[in-house]
Amino acid sequence: MLTATPLTGHNSLPAMDDQERLCRMARDVARKAYAPYSRFRVGAALLCEDGSIVTGANVENRSYGLTICAERSAISAAVSTGKRRFVALAVAGIDAHYPLPPCGACRQVISEFLPADAAVYFCCAGSPAVTSTVGELIPFDSLTELADSAPHVPERP
Numbered sequence: 469m470l471t472a473t474p475l476t477g478h479n480s481l482p483a484m485d486d487q488e489r490l491c492r493m494a495r496d497v498a499r500k501a502y503a504p505y506s507r508f509r510v511g512a513a514l515l516c517e518d519g520s521i522v523t524g525a526n527v528e529n530r531s532y533g534l535t536i537c538a539e540r541s542a543i544s545a546a547v548s549t550g551k552r553r554f555v556a557l558a559v560a561g562i563d564a565h566y567p568l569p570p571c572g573a574c575r576q577v578i579s580e581f582l583p584a585d586a587a588v589y590f591c592c593a594g595s596p597a598v599t600s601t602v603g604e605l606i607p608f609d610s611l612t613e614l615a616d617s618a619p620h621v622p623e624r625p
């Protein structure tokens with residue numbers, strides 16, 4: 469169930485100020501999107517377990533299928549700096565008139581790196597953010613066990 473306020477009963481949900489900060493950063497980075505084809509700019513802000521925040525924007529391509537969504541940009545950027553543990557994600561479509569949820573492909577990638585009870589916020593330019601969790605966005609994720617059983621790769625110090 470999606471709500472406009474933080475859900476209760478999820479221990480890993482960040483405080484409301486984290487939601488506001490993440491949504492603001494997602495909106496800010498959306499201005500850097502490369503979206504000449506759709507003109508639909510999206511940003512994402514990823515709260516890492518260490519408290520840092522990594523952002524990403526959508527990067528389109530004239531071969532449309534190669535477009536990279538903001539959520540995957542942020543996760544790729546974070547992993548590229550050695551971060552692998554995340555606690556929340558905000559997605560903001562600043563050209564949307566409704567809170568913008570992640571697409572199906574991004575939900576799969578999000579579930580690789582964020583636990584099922586991690587908060588995911590959908591934002592747009594105006595409306596209040598919608599709060600959900602990874603488990604709500606991708607329920608019955610039987611591949612979770614596969615990710616959990618992946619060979620351990622040491623994190624960078």
Ligand SMILES: [Zn+2]
Nearest residue numbers: 537570571574
């Ligand atoms: Zn996506």
